[in-house]
Amino acid sequence: MLKTRFDNYPKGKPFSTILGDLLGHGIFNVDGEKWKFQRKMASLELGSLSIRSYAFEIVTNEIEHRLVPLLDSFTSTRGTSTSVAVLDLQDVFRRFSFDNICRFSFGIDPGCLELSLPMSEFSVAFDLATKASAERALSLSPLIWKIKRMLNVGTEKKLKKAITMVDALASEVIRQKRKMGFSNHQDLLSRFMGTVDYDDKYLRDIVVSFLLAGRDTVASSLTSFFWLMSQHPEVEAAILNESTRVMGHSQELASFEQLQQMPYLQASTYECLRLFPPVQFDSKFAREDDILPDGTFVRKGTRVTYHAYAMGRMENLWGPDCLEFKPERWLKNGVFMPESPFKYTVFHAGQRVCLGKEMALVDMKIVALSLIRRFKIEIADPKWKPKFAPGLAASMKGGLPIVIRERTLSP
Numbered sequence: 001m002l003k004t005r006f007d008n009y010p011k012g013k014p015f016s017t018i019l020g021d022l023l024g025h026g027i028f029n030v031d032g033e034k035w036k037f038q039r040k041m042a043s044l045e046l047g048s049l050s051i052r053s054y055a056f057e058i059v060t061n062e063i064e065h066r067l068v069p070l071l072d073s074f075t076s077t078r079g080t081s082t083s084v085a086v087l088d089l090q091d092v093f094r095r096f097s098f099d100n101i102c103r104f105s106f107g108i109d110p111g112c113l114e115l116s117l118p119m120s121e122f123s124v125a126f127d128l129a130t131k132a133s134a135e136r137a138l139s140l141s142p143l144i145w146k147i148k149r150m151l152n153v154g155t156e157k158k159l160k161k162a163i164t165m166v167d168a169l170a171s172e173v174i175r176q177k178r179k180m181g182f183s184n185h186q187d188l189l190s191r192f193m194g195t196v197d198y199d200d201k202y203l204r205d206i207v208v209s210f211l212l213a214g215r216d217t218v219a220s221s222l223t224s225f226f227w228l229m230s231q232h233p234e235v236e237a238a239i240l241n242e243s244t245r246v247m248g249h250s251q252e253l254a255s256f257e258q259l260q261q262m263p264y265l266q267a268s269t270y271e272c273l274r275l276f277p278p279v280q281f282d283s284k285f286a287r288e289d290d291i292l293p294d295g296t297f298v299r300k301g302t303r304v305t306y307h308a309y310a311m312g313r314m315e316n317l318w319g320p321d322c323l324e325f326k327p328e329r330w331l332k333n334g335v336f337m338p339e340s341p342f343k344y345t346v347f348h349a350g351q352r353v354c355l356g357k358e359m360a361l362v363d364m365k366i367v368a369l370s371l372i373r374r375f376k377i378e379i380a381d382p383k384w385k386p387k388f389a390p391g392l393a394a395s396m397k398g399g400l401p402i403v404i405r406e407r408t409l410s411p
């Protein structure tokens, strides 16, 4: 489906209709020439050699100036010992990823947008729009949500309102970019504006797709990562040891190259995503009849899904310890060994493989290091267990409530 018969498995009409109101003709929701054009433009930006160091610069800046000061203000060593503040780490990571993706993809700091409402209201609208769009797929028949949309009632009414707000946010991003001038800028949106500046609706779809690609997936990865750290102090300790070997007692990474000297950290991020892939499953629709390699007949029009979450937990793929969180499985003599993307489908595989993988991994690793070396993060209620909420990217129902303490690195 992803490898040899790619052309037979487009996204297809059923999904493009379900997600059409939110994503329009953005890269996630189109096939054929429209997809090829956006893929080519985005690859020029995201596939460039300099992308990792560009991402490194943006992320370290965001961590130092926003993330760390925010978390610092919640550490329980401050204030009275009786009032330990509980913080939703998932929410913090959503804000952080939103800022990052805007700076990275659009060359804009969201703090500079002139919006009529606080940013948090747009964030709520964005969450609601993705959740309500995903719920359309759960309807017994598409007719149900289509009638609700026509009558403007129930979830469809809420979705329409949320999309109006998402539209306002995207328009402001585009307006701001025009105001700043885009011809000398190298960010993704500037590239697109250089080619389709006349088409505001198309630019809106591109902005929304990249917000979705970069915000929810990275926030989801980081949330799962810190949940796993809270359950596996031995892994956290090994990350600390490895990073101290490379960074000494400094809390800040000096360069992108230092990250490349930390295979255990790399293994831990891959292992986290194996067990908690942010995109849990992905479907396509067969254009023509087909036969899968195991002999299964697929009739034209059938929806075919691969399930990254289930595949990451299959014994025949990962062995009898498939349910355990073991970064060591990715290391051979201390060297990181990648797996085939067709086995490890977290970032998709084949021609539509994720374009933001490198950037997402750099993000994840820098945040992981920066926070682990500065803070001790614990789940607020030790009996708490994660449950997923419905949506386009995996998220934890009710967020990730944590308490946070300062960490002193032992000399």
Ligand code: HEM
Pocket: 027, 028, 039, 042, 105, 210, 213, 214, 215, 217, 218, 221, 277, 278, 279, 282, 345, 346, 347, 348, 351, 352, 353, 354, 355, 356, 357, 359, 360, 361
């Ligand atoms: C851990 C974080 C991430 C994960 C797990 C992830 C995963 C995926 C997956 C599974 C797909 C295929 C989706 C589909 O078929 O509809 C995809 C596509 C894509 N991703 Fe990511 N992604 C991540 C982060 C990012 C980031 C940060 C960006 C942008 C900066 C990005 C940009 C894209 C784009 C543009 C596509 C569309 C590719 C195409 O259709 O040709 N991703 N990603």
